[in-house]
Amino acid sequence: MKVILKRFLSIIPVLLGVIVMIFIMLRIVPGDPAAILLGEHVSPDTVERLTKSMNLDQPMGVQLLSYIWNALRGDLGMSYTMKRPVTELILGAFPYTVKLSLMAAVFAWAVGLISGIIAAITQNRIPDRLFMGFSLAGVSVPVFMTSLFLQYMLAFKIRAFSLTSDGSLYSMILPAIALGWNSAGSIARMTRSSLIEVMQADYIDTARAKGLARRAVILGHALKNSMLPVITMMALQLSSMMSGAVITESIFAIPGIGRLATEAIQKRDMPLLQGTVLFTTVIVVVGNLIADLLYSVLDPRIRKEA
Amino acid sequence: MSTENVLEIRGLKSSFFTDKGEVPAVNGVDLVIPRGKIVGLVGESGCGKSMTAKSVMGLLKYPGRIVEGEILLGGKDLTKLSDRELREHCGKDISMIFQEPMTSLNPVLKVGRQVQETLLVHDKNIGKEEAKRQVIDIFKKVGIPEAEKRYSCYPHELSGGLRQRVMIAMAMVCRPALLIADEPTTALDVTIEAQILRLMKDLCRQNNMSVLIITHNLGVVAEICDDIYVMYAGKIMEHAPVFELFDHTRHPYTKGLLASIPRIGDNPEFLHTIPGVVPNMLHLPKGCAFANRCELVQERCRSQMPELVTAAPDHECRCFLALEEEDQNGTGRKGGGDR
Ligand SMILES: Nc1ncnc2c1ncn2[C@@H]1O[C@H](COP(=O)(O)OP(=O)(O)O)[C@@H](O)[C@H]1O
Ligand SMILES: [Mg+2]
Numbered sequence: 001m002k003v004i005l006k007r008f009l010s011i012i013p014v015l016l017g018v019i020v021m022i023f024i025m026l027r028i029v030p031g032d033p034a035a036i037l038l039g040e041h042v043s044p045d046t047v048e049r050l051t052k053s054m055n056l057d058q059p060m061g062v063q064l065l066s067y068i069w070n071a072l073r074g075d076l077g078m079s080y081t082m083k084r085p086v087t088e089l090i091l092g093a094f095p096y097t098v099k100l101s102l103m104a105a106v107f108a109w110a111v112g113l114i115s116g117i118i119a120a121i122t123q124n125r126i127p128d129r130l131f132m133g134f135s136l137a138g139v140s141v142p143v144f145m146t147s148l149f150l151q152y153m154l155a156f157k158i159r160a161f162s163l164t165s166d167g168s169l170y171s172m173i174l175p176a177i178a179l180g181w182n183s184a185g186s187i188a189r190m191t192r193s194s195l196i197e198v199m200q201a202d203y204i205d206t207a208r209a210k211g212l213a214r215r216a217v218i219l220g221h222a223l224k225n226s227m228l229p230v231i232t233m234m235a236l237q238l239s240s241m242m243s244g245a246v247i248t249e250s251i252f253a254i255p256g257i258g259r260l261a262t263e264a265i266q267k268r269d270m271p272l273l274q275g276t277v278l279f280t281t282v283i284v285v286v287g288n289l290i291a292d293l294l295y296s297v298l299d300p301r302i303r304k305e306a
Numbered sequence: 307m308s309t310e311n312v313l314e315i316r317g318l319k320s321s322f323f324t325d326k327g328e329v330p331a332v333n334g335v336d337l338v339i340p341r342g343k344i345v346g347l348v349g350e351s352g353c354g355k356s357m358t359a360k361s362v363m364g365l366l367k368y369p370g371r372i373v374e375g376e377i378l379l380g381g382k383d384l385t386k387l388s389d390r391e392l393r394e395h396c397g398k399d400i401s402m403i404f405q406e407p408m409t410s411l412n413p414v415l416k417v418g419r420q421v422q423e424t425l426l427v428h429d430k431n432i433g434k435e436e437a438k439r440q441v442i443d444i445f446k447k448v449g450i451p452e453a454e455k456r457y458s459c460y461p462h463e464l465s466g467g468l469r470q471r472v473m474i475a476m477a478m479v480c481r482p483a484l485l486i487a488d489e490p491t492t493a494l495d496v497t498i499e500a501q502i503l504r505l506m507k508d509l510c511r512q513n514n515m516s517v518l519i520i521t522h523n524l525g526v527v528a529e530i531c532d533d534i535y536v537m538y539a540g541k542i543m544e545h546a547p548v549f550e551l552f553d554h555t556r557h558p559y560t561k562g563l564l565a566s567i568p569r570i571g572d573n574p575e576f577l578h579t580i581p582g583v584v585p586n587m588l589h590l591p592k593g594c595a596f597a598n599r600c601e602l603v604q605e606r607c608r609s610q611m612p613e614l615v616t617a618a619p620d621h622e623c624r625c626f627l628a629l630e631e632e633d634q635n636g637t638g639r640k641g642g643g644d645r
Contacts (some may be wrong), residue, residue, distance in 0.1 A: 202409040209363050210424045210476070211397035213390070220423075224414050300414055300460040 004293060011285050018281045019071065023064050026270055071278065077271035081263075086275035089260060094279075096167055097256035100248065101241040103172055104180035109234055111184040116191025116230075121218060123196060131188060138185025143244075147178040147251045164253040175252040179245060183237040190233055194226040201225070228299055232291045239287020243280040311378075312484045312516045313339040313362070313400070318375035320354075320361045329587045331357040331370070333540030336614070337518075339484060344510055344517040346527030346548075348563065349537035352584050355520045358537075359486045363402050364392045380483075398428040401477035405489035407469035411461040417469075418457030421445075421476045428480050444475045449505060467498035474505065481513060488520045503530050525567050528552060536560045539585055539595035542614060546621040556623040558600045594625075602627060 034050040035042075051057050055066070070077065076086035112135075119131040154174060155161045165171040198204065199222055207221045246258035253259075257276055264272035296302040320332040331354045339345045347355050360366050362377055362384065377384040379399060384392055396402075401424075404410040412420060418441055425437045432440075438457070445453035448471045461469055470490060477485050487506065491499035507530045510517050521527060527534050527548065534551050536544040536559065544557040555561050562580035582599035585591055591598065597607040606626060617628040 202404055202406055203412040205360075205365055206404060206410045206420075206473070206476070207412070207423075208365055209396055209402040211393045211395070211427050212423070213393060216427075221412050221415070225412070228414075298414070301462045 003296075007289055007292060011289060014285055015282065016068070018285075019068055019278060020064065022274055022277050022281075023067060024060075026274060027060065067274075076275035076278070079264075079269055079272040081267045081269045082272070086271050089272065090257065090275055090279050093255055093257050093260045096254050097242055097245055097249070097258065099167075099169070100172055100175055100179060100245055100254060100256060101238060103169075103176035104178075104241050104245075104248075105183070105234070105238045106180075107176055108180035108183035108187055108237065111180075112187025112234075113191055113230070115184075116188040117195060117218075117223070119188065119192040120195035120199070120226075128192075132192070135185040135188040138181050139189070140185075141181070143178060143182060143247050144251060146181045147175070147248055150174050150178050151251070167254065172254070175248045175254060178251075179241055179248045183241065187230065187234060187237070191226065191230050194229055195222060198222045198226040224298075228295060231298060232295050235287060235291030235294055239284045239291075242283050242287070310341045311338050312341050312380070313337075313518070314376070314378040315358070315362070316376040316378065318358065318361060318377065319373040320357050320366060320370060321373050322370040324369060324588075327588055330373075330540050330590070331587060332361060333590075334375070335537070335540070335542055337535055337542065339516045339518055340533075341483070341516055342510070342514045343532040344507065344519060344530050346531035346534040347518060347520045347537060348524055348527055348534060349522065349543075350563075350584055351522050352587075353537045354540040355522075355537055356488055359402060359488050359518070359520060362400065362486065363396055364389065365402075394428070397424050397477075397482075398480045399482050400484045400486065401480070401482045402486040402488065403470070403473040403477045403490050405492050407466050407473055407493060408461075410473055411469055413461055415460075416458050417461055417464065417472045418442075418445075418459075421472065421479055424476055424479050441475070441479065444479045445472075448472075448475045448478065448509070449501075450475070466494055467502065470494060470498075470502055471505070474502070474509070478509060478513075478515075482515065484516045484518065485510075486518045486520070489522070490519070491526065492521070492523070499526070506530065523567075524563050536563065539587065539590065541595065541624065542622075543596070543625070544621075544623045545614075546618075550618070550621055554618065554621070556617055556621065556628045557625050558602050558627070559596050562599075 032047070032051075034047050034054060034056060038047060038050060055063060058066075067077070074087055076090070078084070079086050079089060082089060115131040115135065119128040119135075122128045151163055151174065155163045161174045162171055165175055195218075199218075201222075204217060204222060207217045212220070242257070244258075245254075245256055246261060248254070249256045249258035250262055257280060261273065261276040261280075263269070264276060315335055315337040318332055318335045318337075319330060322329040322331060333354070335354075335358055337345070337347070337358070347358065349355055357366070357370070360370075361372050364384070366372065372385050375385065379395060384395065387395075411417060418438065421441045421444070422434075422437045425432055425440060426434075429437075442453045442457055445456060450456050450468060450471050456464070456468070456472075461472075464472065473490075474485075477487075485506070490506070491502050494502060503526065506517055506519070509515065519527065519531065531548050534544075534546060534548055535542050536551075536557065538559050544551065544555075544560045546554075551560065552564070555564055559580070562578075565578040566580065580599055585595055585598065591608070593606070593608040593610050594600070594603075594612055597603050600607065604626065612624050612626050612628075614622050614624040615628060617623045
């Protein structure tokens with residue numbers, strides 16, 4: 001319990017550091033936000049008034065502190081372009097991102113684990129070669145290629161799916177596969193190598209010497225051990241999907257966090273960009289924490305210390 | 307006195323088929339384990355001791371496999387059995403414990419469950435409760451204190467000595483006729499080593515069980531074995547009952563091994579070692595595998611592998627000098643024999 005609490009507290013400095021970094025980076029980018037917001041053909045007077053009302057004339061430190069203070073209270077400021085609270089926009093978009101990432105993760109976990117296990121137990125034979133070839137393609141093809149390919153084949157040619165998503169579960173299948181494809185490949189490869197390594201362990205010989213059948217040895221002794229590193233990776237990938245859904249969301253027109261961020265960048269909507277980046281960072285950090293804790297729940301050697 | 311043999315290995319050859327060629331890790335081994343006896347298999351590391359044991363248990367992994375020979379368990383040739391048939395004997399009639407108690411137990415399963423599993427595999431009718439009771443029983447027999455509590459421990463919560471006791475419990479729980487122990491004490495402290503050896507000897511006597519103990523340490527076998535096989539480069543070099551072997555050592559290799567056991571009072575700087583290294587199994591020399599390290603090497607040793615001959619009653623030796631030596635100290639030896 002104490003360890004868990006300690007790990008929780010350890011994410012606070014990480015988050016503070018991230019806020020400061022985002023804040024500074026966004027101030028370094030050239031261009032006056034107020035001027036951009038108002039567009040061309042306005043008097044310098046108007047720009048100055050807006051600058052004041054947005055607190056942009058205050059010293060950086062003051063701006064930063066007030067930002068942090070407000071963020072802690074759940075107030076991430078107003079979006080310049082959409083004229084609505086950033087928090088509200090994010091919370092509105094988040095369910096779509098969650099739905100997409102969860103579906104992608106479930107796809108990646110299932111496909112990755114099953115093909116990894118099959119590859120491991122047929123090591124160096126045809127099924128193994130086949131799965132590993134596929135997974136290599138999985139990890140090396142970029143998301144936008146997979147997305148476009150799936151769109152072309154399944155939505156345009158076969159017309160089993162619609163090109164863009166309306167947010168329903170069914171319409172999310174294509175984008176979920178596109179997003180999960182990469183992860184499925186890396187989970188498969190990791191599952192395979194981990195299981196093969198574990199099968200060399202001494203305790204596998206012990207299990208076989210007891211007279212256990214091959215299947216009982218793999219399911220009862222090897223799998224749980226080989227899953228220790230894989231499960232951490234699976235949890236990490238869920239959080240990285242949530243932050244990495246930007247491209248998929250744009251291609252399939254899903255109104256999630258990723259699309260919010262893309263729009264914020266295009267329109268130089270600083271509060272919105274800050275908000276989305278901060279939010280995704282929190283997701284990733286918490287995701288990593290959960291992955292860490294999962295590992296310690298599963299491994300009795302670490303559990304004892306926790 | 308029963309002369310029945312629990313296990314007979316006849317002409318066993320097990321090889322690894324590597325990219326560079328065949329590595330005959332076990333190269334024509336004959337070995338007999340009488341009921342109720344403790345037999346030692348001794349030799350430097352890499353000579354094929356573990357491979358011999360793994361051949362018996364069907365644990366050889368690709369690219370290794372049994373090439374020829376018989377492994378007779380009560381008259382049944384294990385090398386002819388299917389995987390499934392062999393599995394029925396493993397853990398029940400023959401069981402094995404390994405060198406590293408630290409890594410031989412599954413780290414994520416409770417030790418009690420791991421021992422219980424052996425029972426459940428081989429007796430489909432035994433209930434979980436009854437199995438647990440028997441596990442706790444065997445824990446007590448192998449000297450694990452607070453057996454009930456230890457049942458739910460994970461391996462990392464136990465000391466090396468306790469873990470090896472758990473391994474012994476696991477191997478003993480189905481009351482096998484033969485226990486194969488591959489360097490069971492090499493990883494343990496000397497005091498723990500003595501305890502474990504005593505335990506194995508007691509268990510063997512109480513249950514009329516046979517033990518094949520594998521070690522590179524002649525000191526270990528001297529303490530508990532009835533019969534000793536000395537192995538070198540995949541072949542048996544010398545075989546005799548323990549006192550015969552120590553009193554009338556015939557093979558130059560065995561002599562070298564004996565001389566390199568450190569004794570109290572020895573000057574550690576002058577500790578005897580056998581010069582040279584074990585030959586590469588991939589390119590074994592034509593003659594005797596020990597020739598290039600032997601102090602008494604002769605011309606014929608380099609061209610011809612000597613046979614394993616009976617040099618004295620119950621005493622076999624693979625050396626051209628074995629028979630000649632008989633003449634030299636033949637007058638001095640009386641008794642020795644079977645025990
Ligand atoms: N996977 C392998 N491929 C090729 N040779 C092997 C392999 N494993 C073991 N060997 C060879 O088998 C021989 C016997 O090994 P082993 O039985 O483990 O020796 P030990 O007497 O120390 O138990 C060694 O000399 C080693 O070179
Ligand atoms: Mg060995």
